Each structure stands twice: as C-alpha cells, then as structure tokens.
Amino acid sequence: MLTERQNRILKIIVERYIKEPIPVGSKSISKELNCSSATVRNEMGELENQGLLEKTHTSSGRVPSEAGYRYYVDNLMELKKMNAEDMLKLQIVFKNQQLALSDVITKSLQVISDMTNYTAVVLGSTSHENLLKQIEVVPIDDVSMIVIIVTDKGHVEHKQIHLEDVSMGDIKKTVSLINNLISGTPIDDVSKKLEFEIKPIIGKYVKQHEQLYNAFYHVFSDFTNQEVNVMGRNKMLEQPEFSTNLEKVKNVFQKLEDDVLVQNIVEDDENNIKVYIGNENKIDSDVTVIQTKYKNGGEEGTIAIIGPKRMEYDRVVGMLEYIKENIER
Amino acid sequence: MLTERQNRILKIIVERYIKEPIPVGSKSISKELNCSSATVRNEMGELENQGLLEKTHTSSGRVPSEAGYRYYVDNLMELKKMNAEDMLKLQIVFKNQQLALSDVITKSLQVISDMTNYTAVVLGSTSHENLLKQIEVVPIDDVSMIVIIVTDKGHVEHKQIHLEDVSMGDIKKTVSLINNLISGTPIDDVSKKLEFEIKPIIGKYVKQHEQLYNAFYHVFSDFTNQEVNVMGRNKMLEQPEFSTNLEKVKNVFQKLEDDVLVQNIVEDDENNIKVYIGNENKIDSDVTVIQTKYKNGGEEGTIAIIGPKRMEYDRVVGMLEYIKENIER
DNA sequence: TTTTAGCACTTGTCAATAAAAAGTGCTAAA
DNA sequence: TTTAGCACTTTTTATTGACAAGTGCTAAAA
Numbered sequence: 001m002l003t004e005r006q007n008r009i010l011k012i013i014v015e016r017y018i019k020e021p022i023p024v025g026s027k028s029i030s031k032e033l034n035c036s037s038a039t040v041r042n043e044m045g046e047l048e049n050q051g052l053l054e055k056t057h058t059s060s061g062r063v064p065s066e067a068g069y070r071y072y073v074d075n076l077m078e079l080k081k082m083n084a085e086d087m088l089k090l091q092i093v094f095k096n097q098q099l100a101l102s103d104v105i106t107k108s109l110q111v112i113s114d115m116t117n118y119t120a121v122v123l124g125s126t127s128h129e130n131l132l133k134q135i136e137v138v139p140i141d142d143v144s145m146i147v148i149i150v151t152d153k154g155h156v157e158h159k160q161i162h163l164e165d166v167s168m169g170d171i172k173k174t175v176s177l178i179n180n181l182i183s184g185t186p187i188d189d190v191s192k193k194l195e196f197e198i199k200p201i202i203g204k205y206v207k208q209h210e211q212l213y214n215a216f217y218h219v220f221s222d223f224t225n226q227e228v229n230v231m232g233r234n235k236m237l238e239q240p241e242f243s244t245n246l247e248k249v250k251n252v253f254q255k256l257e258d259d260v261l262v263q264n265i266v267e268d269d270e271n272n273i274k275v276y277i278g279n280e281n282k283i284d285s286d287v288t289v290i291q292t293k294y295k296n297g298g299e300e301g302t303i304a305i306i307g308p309k310r311m312e313y314d315r316v317v318g319m320l321e322y323i324k325e326n327i328e329r
Numbered sequence: 330m331l332t333e334r335q336n337r338i339l340k341i342i343v344e345r346y347i348k349e350p351i352p353v354g355s356k357s358i359s360k361e362l363n364c365s366s367a368t369v370r371n372e373m374g375e376l377e378n379q380g381l382l383e384k385t386h387t388s389s390g391r392v393p394s395e396a397g398y399r400y401y402v403d404n405l406m407e408l409k410k411m412n413a414e415d416m417l418k419l420q421i422v423f424k425n426q427q428l429a430l431s432d433v434i435t436k437s438l439q440v441i442s443d444m445t446n447y448t449a450v451v452l453g454s455t456s457h458e459n460l461l462k463q464i465e466v467v468p469i470d471d472v473s474m475i476v477i478i479v480t481d482k483g484h485v486e487h488k489q490i491h492l493e494d495v496s497m498g499d500i501k502k503t504v505s506l507i508n509n510l511i512s513g514t515p516i517d518d519v520s521k522k523l524e525f526e527i528k529p530i531i532g533k534y535v536k537q538h539e540q541l542y543n544a545f546y547h548v549f550s551d552f553t554n555q556e557v558n559v560m561g562r563n564k565m566l567e568q569p570e571f572s573t574n575l576e577k578v579k580n581v582f583q584k585l586e587d588d589v590l591v592q593n594i595v596e597d598d599e600n601n602i603k604v605y606i607g608n609e610n611k612i613d614s615d616v617t618v619i620q621t622k623y624k625n626g627g628e629e630g631t632i633a634i635i636g637p638k639r640m641e642y643d644r645v646v647g648m649l650e651y652i653k654e655n656i657e658r
Numbered sequence: 659t660t661t662t663a664g665c666a667c668t669t670g671t672c673a674a675t676a677a678a679a680a681g682t683g684c685t686a687a688a
Numbered sequence: 689t690t691t692a693g694c695a696c697t698t699t700t701t702a703t704t705g706a707c708a709a710g711t712g713c714t715a716a717a718a
Contacts (some may be wrong), residue, residue: 025681036691041682059682059697098547100489134467139480141626146483150467150475158485160429173401218427233562234582243575253563293554354710364660370711388668388711 002050003226007076008033009043010052014064014072018310021240023061066278066309069288072244073275073313080314086115100154101296105327106229109303112319113232117239118307121262124227125300127187130155134183137175139168147219148160151187153298157223161215163208170206174216177201190220227301228259239308241286252306255283265289266302272319278309290316294327331379336405337362339381343393343401347639350569354388378605395607395638398617401533402417402604402642409643411651415444423655428624429483434656435558438632441648442561442606446568447636450591453556456516463512466504468497476548480516481547482627486552490544492537499535503545506530554631557588570615577615581635584612594618595631602649607638619645623656 012032013024026040033040044062047053052068055061064072082090093099093107102124109120130151139145140160148158163171182193192245194217202209233256236242242249255261264282273292281289289313291304303323305316331339341361342353355369362369373391376382381397393401411419417494422428422436431453438449441618459480466577468474469489477487492500523546531538562585565571571578584590593611602621617640620633632652634645 023681027681031412037681038683038691038693039689040691045683055682056337057698059680060699061681080476097491102489127446133469136465136467136477138463138465140462140479140481140483146467148477148479148485148487150469150477154469154473154475154489156475156477160431160483162426182464234579234586237575237579237582246572250563253566257563307406352710355708366710367664367712368660371661374712384711386669388709389670544666553712 002047005033006043006047010064010068011039011076012071013044013053013062014068014076017064018312021310023056023063025061069277069309069313070280072074073277077314079316079321080318082315082318086319087322089115090323090326100328102154102227102301105294105301105303106231106325108245108323108326110228110231112305112323113235116305116307116312116316116319117232117235118305118311118316119233119235120231121256121265121302121304121306122227122229122231123246123263123266123304124155124229125153126226127223129300130187132183132185132187132190135151135175135178137171145171147216147235149187149219149223152184155227159219159220159222162272163211163215166206166208166212170202170208170212170297174198174202174206175214176188178216187220191217194220226263228262230256230262236306241308241310244284248284252284252310256306265304265306266291271295273317273324275313275317288313289321292324293318294324296328331376332431334362335376338369339376339393339401340405342382342391343374343397344407346393347641350639352385352392354390362510365378381466393639395609398606398638398642399609402606406643406646408650409647411644415648416651418444419652419655424474429629430656431483431556434623434632435560437652437655438558439560441634441652442564443647445634445636445641445645446564447640447645448562448564448585448635449560450556450585450594450635451556451560452592452595452631452633453484453558454482455555456552458482458629459516461512461514461516461519464504464507466500471541473522474500476545478516478548478552481513484556488548488551490548492540492544495535495537495541499531499537499541503527503531503541507545514649516549516552520546523549555588555592556590559585559591564618565635568636570639574615577613581613581616585635594635595620595634600624602646602653604642604646617642619649621653623651623653625656625658 012029016024025096026037026044029040030037036205044053048055048062051065052071053062054065056063089111090108093104093111096104099107105122109122113120130153132149133152136148137145138148141250143162143164144160145163146158146160146234148156150156181197184253185193194213199213202212206212233253236249236252271293273290276289278288279285281287283289283306286309287306290307291302293302294300303320305320334565338358341358345353351559355366355373358369359366373382377391381394382391382402383394385392419437422433422440428436429501434451438451439553442449459482462479462481465477466474467477472491472493474492475487475489477485479485506527510526511519514522523542527544531541535541562582565578565581600622600646602619605618607614607617610616612618612635614637617638618633618635620631622631623629634649
C-alpha cells in the first residue's frame with residue numbers, strides 16, 4: 001500500500017508526463033509538495049522499487065511504468081467532465097435527427113478523434129446477432145444481378161452475382177421462398193437452412209438449380225461478420241513517442257489496416273469502460289486502448305479509443321462515458 | 330536537344346537513383362561508358378544547366394530533377410514487361426469467376442500494391458454517370474426502414490430513415506411511383522424529378538407527404554458521388570525518402586484519408602496511361618501518380634498508383650497496362 | 659575540337675573530445 | 689523523519705580533425 005504522499009507524487013508524475021513526455025525530476029516536484037527534493041527522491045526510489053516508476057537512464061528523472069499507469073487509472077485518476085465547447089460539438093451530431101444510429105456513432109467518434117488526436121474505432125454488432133430480415137434481387141443485365149440482404153438490425157449487404165441460363169422467374173421464386181421460409185434466421189445459420197430447406201424445393205423445378213443455389217450460398221457465406229470503422233488513423237503520427245519511432249507506427253498502422261486484427265481489439269464483453277494499457281492490449285505494447293460496449297435497442301457494438309500509453313486517461317474516459325450515455329438513449 | 334551520350338548518362342543516373350536513392354557520381358558512370366570521369370562530369374554539368382539534374386550540395390553526385398524524371402519518362406524509358414511470377418499472381422485474381430468486376434479491380438490493385446510497395450487507388454464511376462435502376466424499401470420496425478438504391482451499373486447504396494405517422498401503404502406507393510416514373514434518370518437529377526414529378530402526386534393523397542418527400546429527397550442527395558478505395562496506404566512508410574520526413578508522410582496520409590481529396594487525384598479524362606510527377610499532381614510535390622481510366626461495359630473508373638518520385642516508372646506503367654487490358658475484356 | 663589527367667576545393671560523415679545540464683543516490687547532520 | 693551537500697552518471701550539444709566522395713577548372717593530349 002502506498003502512503004498518501006507517495007500517491008500524490010505518483011499522480012503528479014503521471015499527469016506531468018502525460019502533458020509532456022519529459023522524465024520528471026525530484027526538484028520540480030518538491031516545489032509542489034512542501035518538502036525538499038531529497039525527500040521526494042527517497043519516495044521516488046520507493047515507488048520505483050514497487051515497479052510503478054522507471055528511469056530512462058541511471059541519472060534521469062522518473063517516468064511512469066505500465067504498472068504505474070495502471071495504478072493511476074485504478075486509484076488516482078479523477079474523472080474529468082467534458083468542457084462545454086467539446087460537448088457542444090458532440091451535441092450537434094447527437095441532435096441531428098437525419099442520421100441513422102450507426103452514422104451518429106461514427107460521426108461522434110470522428111469528432112472525439114479530432115479533439116484528442118487519438119485514433120477511434122467502431123465495431124458494429126457481429127453477424128450471429130443479426131437475423132435475416134429480407135433479401136431482394138435487382139437485375140442489372142441479362143446475366144448480372146444484385147442480391148441485397150437486410151438484417152433485422154438494419155445492416156445491409158449486397159453482392160453482384162452472375163447467372164447464365166437461369167430465368168428471372170426462377171430467381172424471383174427462389175427469393176420469395178427464402179423470404180418466406182428462412183427470414184428471421186440468424187445470418188450464420190442461413191447457409192445451412194439454404195441447403196436443407198431451399199435446395200430440395202428448387203431442385204425439383206428449377207433447371208439450373210445447382211448454379212442458383214451456389215450463388216445464394218456464396219452471398220450468405222461471404223456476409224461480413226462485423227462492421228469495422230477506423231477514424232483518425234494518422235493521428236498516431238501526431239504523438240511524439242511515435243513520430244520518432246517509425247517501426248512502432250508501422251506496426252500499429254498495419255494492425256489497424258487489417259479488419260480482422262481490429263476486431264480482436266475487443267478484449268471481453270464488459271459493459272463498462274475498460275482501459276487496456278500497453279501489454280494488456282493486443283495492438284502494441286506502446287499504446288493504450290480504452291473501450292466500451294454500447295447498446296441501443298437491438299443494435300450493439302464496441303467503441304474504442306487508441307492512443308499512446310501516456311494518453312489523457314481522465315479526459316478520454318469522460319468522453320467515452322458521455323458518448324455511451326448519448327448513444328444509449 | 331540532347332546528344333546521344335547525354336541521353337545515355339541521364340538514363341543511367343535516373344535508373345541508378347531509382348534503384349537506390351544515392352546521388353550518382355561521375356566516376357561510377359565513366360566505367361559504364363567508355364570515357365573518363367572528366368568527360369562525364371562535363372556532360373553532367375550540361376545536363377544540370379538544362380535543368381534535368383540536380384546536386385544535393387556543391388560537391389555531391391547528381392540526382393534527377395523533376396524535369397529529369399519527366400524527360401526520362403517521355404524519352405528514355407523502355408517499357409518493362411511484367412515477369413511471369415507477378416503475372417501469375419494477377420491471373421489468379423482475374424480468373425476468379427466468383428468476383429464482381431469491382432472486386433476484381435480492387436483485389437488486383439491490392440496485389441500490385443504488395444508487389445511494388447506503392448499505394449494504389451481505385452475510383453469508381455461518378456454519380457452523374459449512374460442511372461437509377463430501382464429503389465427498394467425494407468421496414469425494420471414501426472418507424473425505421475431501409476431505403477436501398479440500385480443503379481444501372483450495379484452500384485448499391487442504402488440509408489436508414491425514420492418516418493412517424495406514415496403508413497406502410499403510402500410508402501410502398503411512393504416507392505412504386507419512383508420506380509415507374511423516374512427509373513432511368515441520372516442519380517444527380519433524381520432530386521429534381523422527385524420534386525416536380527413525385528411530390529405533386531403524393532401531395533394529393535398522402536397525409537404526411539412533406540415528411541415522406543423529405544426523407545426520400547435526402548436519400549438521393551446524400552448519394553455518394555464516387556466510390557473511393559485506397560489500398561496499401563502505409564506502403565508510403567516503406568519508402569526511404571518518406572521514412573525520414575514525417576511531415577511529408579503526414580501530408581500524403583491526410584490527403585489519402587479524405588475521399589474528396591482522393592477524387593481530385595484524377596487530372597483529366599485521358600484514356601491512356603498518364604504519369605504526373607511531383608508538382609504535376611495534386612497530392613504532394615514529392616510523389617508521382619501514375620493513372621489510367623478503365624472501361625468495361627457500362628462501368629468505368631480510374632486506377633492509380635502513388636509512389637515516390639523515384640518510383641519504378643517502367644515497371645508500374647507495364648503493370649497498369651496489363652491490368653487495364655485484363656479489366657477491359 | 660574533343661577528351662582526359664591532375665589538382666585544388668567543398669561538403670558530408672564519422673569518431674573522439676570536452677563542457678554543461680539535469681538528476682540521482684548516499685551520507686551525515688538537523 | 690527530513691534535509692543539505694556532494695560525488696557520480698548520463699545525456700546533450702558543440703568542436704575538432706581526419707577521411708571519403710565528388711566537383712570544377714586548367715592545361716595537356718588525342
């Protein structure tokens with residue numbers, strides 16, 4: 001357990017370092033506390049023994065360790081209310097009645113990314129939570145058509161398919177079969193139902209039923225599992241710790257470019273706001289991910305902010321709380 | 330006009346520098362030509378007078394200037410056939426019958442980006458070239474529904490709208506009105522037609538016609554003008570001239586993140602392959618854009634490769650030619 | 659007239675050195 | 689328990705010198 005004074009010192013060091021990435025020395029802290037630099041030095045040594053602080057070299061000032069940030073977030077951080085100006089910017093987005101929920105989320109995270117200079121990520125709900133609502137087919141020319149899938153949560157996906165020697169009538173019939181028989185099925189299960197409930201029926205009276213079945217089968221099996229949206233990717237370059245270390249930037253960018261990797265950001269299903277510092281997250285040991293789930297009616301997903309380990313925890317957590325609140329009503 | 334020897338020297342310098350970004354000295358060239366370094370120096374001086382070469386400092390070797398690259402591309406470059414291995418990789422994409430055209434283009438450019446370490450861009454056709462084919466409405470719950478727009482070129486767009494106190498019957502009627510009356514209209518003109526041809530009719534018998542009209546109006550006016558697809562964004566970081574100059578990278582990344590700016594890459598409507606070196610393009614004075622239009626049936630668009638000024642012109646032009654050929658049949 | 663050998667000169671790079679700044683740990687006294 | 693004082697470390701910055709690479713120019717050779 002830390003003493004009151006140790007807590008104060010750790011808090012000062014973390015917050016100073018977050019403001020500016022320069023190791024913090026004992027002298028500058030002694031002015032803030034009513035004691036000498038030697039006392040502060042003793043305490044800092046103790047904090048270092050406990051693994052909460054680190055030195056960049058033998059005679060440098062102290063820098064928070066990963067455990068130090070963790071301790072700060074868990075015990076020392078005071079939540080910061082958003083300032084009025086930032087709130088206003090977000091309210092403009094939330095009050096816009098024209099926008100669908102998913103657009104509101106995306107836009108508001110874009111605003112957050114601009115305000116903080118951190119990267120923001122939105123992950124939509126996964127397919128096994130989506131039920132097939134309806135499919136539609138729009139013919140484009142003799143052999144091409146667009147198949148459109150709509151789920152109960154308003155997720156829309158489309159795919160162009162090419163069918164030769166299949167009559168429009170047969171296609172229409174198949175579509176209406178699907179809509180009547182397997183609407184309401186989780187997207188993940190549609191492929192199976194297609195095989196056991198639709199294939200036998202069309203097999204009887206459609207000439208090219210194999211071709212038709214295959215086309216629809218592919219449409220569903222290619223259904224995107226999750227909507228992934230990354231905003232402010234290059235904000236990472238604005239962070240001093242990355243602008244000198246291109247290798248790190250490359251690694252982070254690469255992870256953020258691959259949708260599958262981005263999906264893995266999500267660590268668990270916790271509903272409240274979670275902070276994953278450095279090695280606690282799966283992106284890079286030099287970043288922190290702050291994330292939370294949101295739920296609104298049937299729709300749900302995860303929003304996350306990615307920044308350097310020395311990110312403004314209090315500010316970002318406050319913002320996410322505010323956004324989550326607004327999304328959920 | 331340059332002499333034969335000057336041409337040879339310029340070609341050597343450009344190609345050497347493209348291979349490795351180190352200023353080229355007279356001595357190394359004299360070995361390749363049958364003459365002394367002093368002669369080469371004289372010629373290089375002349376080439377510098379003509380603005381085709383530059384020095385990085387008074388006593389450094391020479392580097393191609395923008396005009397030098399231009400001259401190289403226009404007069405010296407020999408087109409390079411793709412090697413068999415690269416061709417094979419692309420053929421796998423082209424031969425895949427399952428993919429829609431737009432996916433083939435995207436995938437093949439992704440391959441090119443991986444092979445060359447340059448960034449690739451695909452711009453789909455613009456909205457004024459798309460005609461409305463059909464719209465569909467899928468209800469989600471009492472007040473929400475999805476409006477889906479399909480164009481004659483297979484472009485699909487959807488939007489969620491919220492309508493209170495409007496009966497499903499009225500909506501269905503309006504949709505069928507639109508499909509019957511203004512299908513075939515360029516997307517850009519739909520809003521107008523909506524006002525003059527649809528609004529008067531629904532105004533007569535739909536209670537909440539104003540609300541209904543507005544909803545549809547927005548759907549069309551928000552129609553994305555152009556499909557924009559950027560692949561291998563962070564390949565830029567692999568280029569030595571950018572990995573030391575973060576400011577440049579930031580500028581390029583910023584431009585590539587903004588769809589509107591990416592659209593502006595397109596310089597004109599030329600059908601053949603065009604090379605825009607440095608200040609000739611609108612992205613950054615340190616990059617080169619190589620682009621071409623493609624056309625396949627009704628669908629058309631632009632593909633472009635973005636790399637440093639010292640990009641492998643011969644290779645990239647050859648690749649684009651090959652891709653364009655394959656797309657167009 | 660063209661080419662070339664030779665040489666003085668410029669600039670960048672690299673390693674070594676020195677001095678100053680920032681900060682620590684430890685000891686001993688308050 | 690706190691603090692003043694001091695020796696010690698490390699980083700940063702500037703300076704120096706040596707060396708390599710390459711140029712431009714002059715004068716001689718082809």
